[in-house]
Amino acid sequence: MAQFPGATAQRSSVALKHGAHHLGKRMDAQMEIWRNYGLGQFIHWGLYAIPGGHWKGKYYPGAAEWIRSWNGMPNEDYDNLYKQFNPQHFDAKAWAAQAKAMGARYVIITTKHHDGFCIWPSKYTNYTIANTPYKKDALKEIVDAYGAVGIDVYLYFSIIDWNHNGYRSAPAKTAQEKEAYEEFKLFTANQLKELLTKYPSTKGLWFDGTWDKAWIAEAAFTDSLETELRAMHPGLIIGSRFRADENGNRHFDTNGDIMGDYEQGWERKLPKTIADVHGNDWDCVMTVPENQWGYHSEWRGHVKTSTELIEMMAHSVALDGNFVLNFGPDGQGSVRPEEAKLAKEIGEWMNVNHEAIYDCAYAGLEKQDWGYITKSRKTGKYYMIVFNVPVSGALKIKIAPSAGVGKVYDLADSNKDYEPEEVHRSKAEGNEYLIHLKDRPVEPKVIVLECTDQDQDSGVLYEKAKT
Numbered sequence: 064m065a066q067f068p069g070a071t072a073q074r075s076s077v078a079l080k081h082g083a084h085h086l087g088k089r090m091d092a093q094m095e096i097w098r099n100y101g102l103g104q105f106i107h108w109g110l111y112a113i114p115g116g117h118w119k120g121k122y123y124p125g126a127a128e129w130i131r132s133w134n135g136m137p138n139e140d141y142d143n144l145y146k147q148f149n150p151q152h153f154d155a156k157a158w159a160a161q162a163k164a165m166g167a168r169y170v171i172i173t174t175k176h177h178d179g180f181c182i183w184p185s186k187y188t189n190y191t192i193a194n195t196p197y198k199k200d201a202l203k204e205i206v207d208a209y210g211a212v213g214i215d216v217y218l219y220f221s222i223i224d225w226n227h228n229g230y231r232s233a234p235a236k237t238a239q240e241k242e243a244y245e246e247f248k249l250f251t252a253n254q255l256k257e258l259l260t261k262y263p264s265t266k267g268l269w270f271d272g273t274w275d276k277a278w279i280a281e282a283a284f285t286d287s288l289e290t291e292l293r294a295m296h297p298g299l300i301i302g303s304r305f306r307a308d309e310n311g312n313r314h315f316d317t318n319g320d321i322m323g324d325y326e327q328g329w330e331r332k333l334p335k336t337i338a339d340v341h342g343n344d345w346d347c348v349m350t351v352p353e354n355q356w357g358y359h360s361e362w363r364g365h366v367k368t369s370t371e372l373i374e375m376m377a378h379s380v381a382l383d384g385n386f387v388l389n390f391g392p393d394g395q396g397s398v399r400p401e402e403a404k405l406a407k408e409i410g411e412w413m414n415v416n417h418e419a420i421y422d423c424a425y426a427g428l429e430k431q432d433w434g435y436i437t438k439s440r441k442t443g444k445y446y447m448i449v450f451n452v453p454v455s456g457a458l459k460i461k462i463a464p465s466a467g468v469g470k471v472y473d474l475a476d477s478n479k480d481y482e483p484e485e486v487h488r489s490k491a492e493g494n495e496y497l498i499h500l501k502d503r504p505v506e507p508k509v510i511v512l513e514c515t516d517q518d519q520d521s522g523v524l525y526e527k528a529k530t
């Protein structure tokens with residue numbers, strides 16, 4: 064059983080052999096770095112980027128990386144795509160520079176998606192980049208380039224593998240099927256160990272495709288594999304998608320305790336309140352259109368703007384999570400112009416306002432009418448991230464009865480300060496202030512709030528009056 068400072072031993076309400084390894088948050092240094100990232104980048108890049116959501120003139124309406132499962136594209140055609148994989152514009156250093164300029168502090172890169180194609184030269188299968196015209200180890204290029212600019216690398220790994228003969232979604236019934244699945248398990252374990260050995264700077268594994276009944280039934284195997292991976296790579300971070308307990312519960316075990324270091328269920332959605340995250344670390348992975356991860360040349364439906372994405376990031380951090388934005392480079396390795404534009408715009412905002420995102424956490428307040436509030440874990444400063452300015456131009460904020468408002472100023476310009484107007488002072492309810500804006504912002508604006516005489520026990524900010 065893995066143990067981490069600050070985490071307690073497994074609860075015994077229901078005795079479990081393969082439940083959570085620790086209760087509560089991991090408080091070691093590596094996990095502290097993880098929770099302070101604020102913003103990450105996801106990259107989905109593989110063979111599916113070549114057809115880009117089309118085959119023989121037909122449009123595939125699903126997520127581009129699932130095109131192999133579509134009857135509009137014969138499996139054989141897909142399985143031969145690797146012979147064309149030769150991304151002439153792929154420049155890992157340019158990707159890393161773009162991610163850095165956007166403000167990402169970690170990246171999650173697809174080493175192998177459900178199709179089974181590996182962007183590293185795995186010695187356990189021939190279905191790898193080594194056998195494409197490109198030949199080179201793209202994963203190494205990415206790991207090195209991101210590492211060089213100080214962005215931590217996490218490896219996405221799909222358990223579903225449509226290329227492996229032993230892979231199956233339903234539990235094996237015949238002896239032959241069982242034997243094949245045992246081979247698949249060994250293959251999976253070998254690949255994971257290979258990744259950690261070949262790319263030792265990686266900080267964690269981001270698992271996917273773990274919902275099959277066959278995998279869920281493997282609680283003993285997955286538990287011991289997780290323990291082995293952690294032992295070979297101290298500090299390794301693994302989310303809640305990897306394994307199920309012996310009763311088939313995923314993410315949370317039979318006792319309701321999270322299995323893994325953070326909750327990985329927030330895909331294309333966000334928690335509404337702090338209660339929804341149950342005191343766990345978590346990340347939200349988000350697509351730019353509704354549901355496209357790999358490159359699809361024709362995005363349909365709503366495409367999120369940088370303001371919407373910045374708001375989702377603020378929302379995530381204000382509820383103790385990280386926000387991870389997906390990119391799907393094309394078959395030549397180019398980042399599409401829409402994504403490049405978003406990266407630039409988010410980066411410009413982060414350049415000025417990153418203090419409200421990095422190293423920040425839940426501040427004791429839920430969503431405000433005007434926006435979100437975060438608190439620096441390092442300095443204790445509060446950040447009001449303003450998206451909606453009321454007609455009055457006055458932002459209402461309530462702080463603890465024992466607290467006073469100190470300096471209040473624009474993060475973009477500390478000379479632009481405010482004299483909060485005291486509206487209501489109450490020992491029972493906390494002290495309410497109005498901050499009168501001097502102008503109407505055209506983009507999300509951050510106001511820094513430094514409070515005095517903080518009451519350590521209750522927290523400075525009050526969510527609502529006690530009645």
Ligand code: FHN
Binds near residue numbers: 129271272330356
């Ligand atoms: O099926 C995949 C999907 O293609 C994509 O990789 C996302 C990313 O979180 N994960 C799966 C769906 O949960």
